[in-house]
Amino acid sequence: MQHIKNIIFDYGNVIFDIDFKIAQASFAKLGVADIENFFAHKSHNQLFDDFETATISPAEFRAGIRKAANKPDLTDAQIDEAWNSLLIGTIQQNHDLLLKVKEKYRTFLLSNNNEIHYDWIINYLKTTFQINNYDEYFEKAYFSQHMKLRKPNTNIFEQVLKENNLNPAETLFIDDSPQHIEGAKKVGLNTLLMTEKPAQLQAFLKANGIL
Template structure:
């Protein structure tokens, strides 16, 4: 496909590119757990500061849960918070993993995701339960999660972290994401981009690898 011409490196977002999401599930579970006002503190369009801090590694999982308890005024146990927080995670279609295996043979492949340790623990457990592997790391040359590197997209530093660490030129790299603000930053930095407007476009982009 033309999008892959002159590309040596592919940088994937995780949520809604590889991992299917349903954010309404988490909003629903938080509302049941902590009251309907909790929806005001979380959304993908405007996250509360506690979520930003958690996704950049500035607070631990324990501190994250404590902040949610403080916001809600409810004495909720850790397991119930994690269940609600993970409710948005739907799963990874096996055909995508099969495509990723083939891509890794031809390109350097990476993940760059705004995420957190609770979600990644769920993802790795999901991989093992479905016998896909021990973690997503097996399907890429390297994975970079915001809570590990300390930067969230669309901050420039999140993108340049990978480019500098692996000495890869922006104009030979393709960045794939579902959020336009993340795409716009990558394009401004000279990285080729593909905006995933729906889940099916992944298969259209990589049709020759199916």
């Protein structure tokens, strides 16, 4: 990776553990049917895309879950608990690692996210690591709900490249989703598919010549 000067990291299952199966089980318990088509790693209901691009509000998202579960009496707390159940956590070593990588490369975070998850994560970082946000760990952290764009669409990658004057030929994108990797390739980015758990991020970067 001699020619790489910039790295764009995904967040979920690259830096931070998430488990789609847990969320699937949680939604199923709420009454959502055909859960594999409703919400999975590689495909999901349009409701989730709309929420990740802030096309709909948290209240509208929750209304969509109530409709899918056919339970209009579900509380906000029940829905949020089910939705946030996929968020597992991260380790201090990954934060230390990100600072180390930042010394060698220009680094960025690019995450498909949403308001409910974002608020949970920020609270988790504050209470667990005394971290307010990721500003210290990347040159800039990008979240889909703030950009109103999401991966794997090429326009989200193009915006990050343009705003930071990045040459895609010198930029590496790391993600755990094959469909996101394909979107990145379309704009000329170098890519690595994360095949390890976030706890193995350092070993994964070393194995691929990043460290």
